[in-house]
Amino acid sequence: MAHAETWVHRLKASDPSVCTEVFDALYAPLLRYAARLTQDEEAAYDILQDVFFKLWERRATLNPDLPLKALLFTMVRNRSLNHQRDKQRHDASRAVMPEALLDPTSRPDNDVEAEMLGAHLHAWIGELPPRRREAFRLSRYEGLTHEEIARVMRLTPRTVSNHIMSALVYLRDRLHALESNCT
């Protein structure tokens, strides 16, 4: 990420290698974000490609003061929400049961307890309200700062923080309940 601040400048200078450099650094979290919002892996790949082509086409008009990472997450988010709206699909769906939960032998791991805990946490995160879940995942697993999440989700940093704190309180309560059941 050390080169992040120069990416926009290099894009504006039409540096031919910068596009793939940004792509290599960020495609995995962007693809995950699109897949999660659309619940549609096919659409996620299309969105990923579209976003990077648009980034290149609009390089001349990029604002060097805005962080590129937040811009890319925002572009992915807008396209994902449009895709969902076009499909008239309401997000009543829960996170799909992960395979590892259905078949605990499928992932050999020394630390079975940690894995079970992970599976519980994953399920609880799936129970959070959609926007709270989105903010929490971007913060905890994709490493975005509150400011970046605020830009992407069009919230104030304060609201982002409130979402994350409330998510933590919810997960804490579920953890406590689990722990008191076990002892």
Next chain:
Amino acid sequence: MSRQPTALPTQTPEGRAWLDHHPEVDPADLERTWRLAEHARSLEESLEADPGRVAAIRSALEARVAHDVEARPSSLLFPDRQSQIGKRMPRWMRVAAVVVLLVSAGLAGWLRPITRTAPPGGSLATVLPDGSHVALNSGATLSYRHSFGWTTRTVRLAGEAYFDVSKAETPFVVHTFNARVTVRGTRFNVRAWRDDPVPATTVVLEEGRVEVAAQAAPEKTVVLAPGQMSQVESSAPAPSAPVAVDVPRELAWRTGGLAFTDQPLAVIVAELERRFDVDLHTRSERLRTEPFSLFVNRADSLETLLDMICASLECRYQATAQGFELTDAP
């Protein structure tokens, strides 16, 4: 590529304000929950990107960028500066400025090769003057002369790179420390790390036709067909006979993955050092020479990879000032 530590949400200004309004909540409790949430990371990240599809998008993007850049080559280097100079100076002054620049830069600058290096921890995609595309793996260096493409298309490679060579009459030649690879227009991968425990140049052909020869015996060539691999070991007088390989696997590095089959651990460790820009060392001779196979679609976390290695080789790793040290498990 290592993950940046994320600030604890309880320690941001907004988080502290929230805690002030919720005195019944113990911040230590929330911090523990935040830490434990790490256990869900592998499930939260369970969407494994399909390397083939990612590579296809990447190639399409590369082609698009190359198309635009080739279409306006004169403004490639300094688009802003050029337009400013163009507006301020009369034409004769611009010509004079260029002449002065050329003379003062001198012949020495012209003769010095152009060098592109992928930084440790990163990779680099570059386009040669003939439109050929080259992707360099972490730490690899490609160099060529300003005269590239006039009568010859010759490059020198130290490390690993993937070539997508545009078709032309002039042969395209890759020189490594001990081998030469000759092509006309094709896609192939060359791996030539001189400091590997068994230094060798390995060529994998994806499409088209290539000729491989040892620098020591240029007349003994081996011709590869798509999907085949040949190797020139530094002590060998000629390239090895072609064998069929799994090409997507051999090219896993292009999409951030790692693929090694029965390689001494020292070779894998050297790749991890370049890829993650860290120091990894071991005093154990057993660990250095132990053959190991490793295949991951995306090498994001060094610790996860070390866990995988140590689980099967019975070793441990410990953080040091610049990286990690591997030791035999007691």
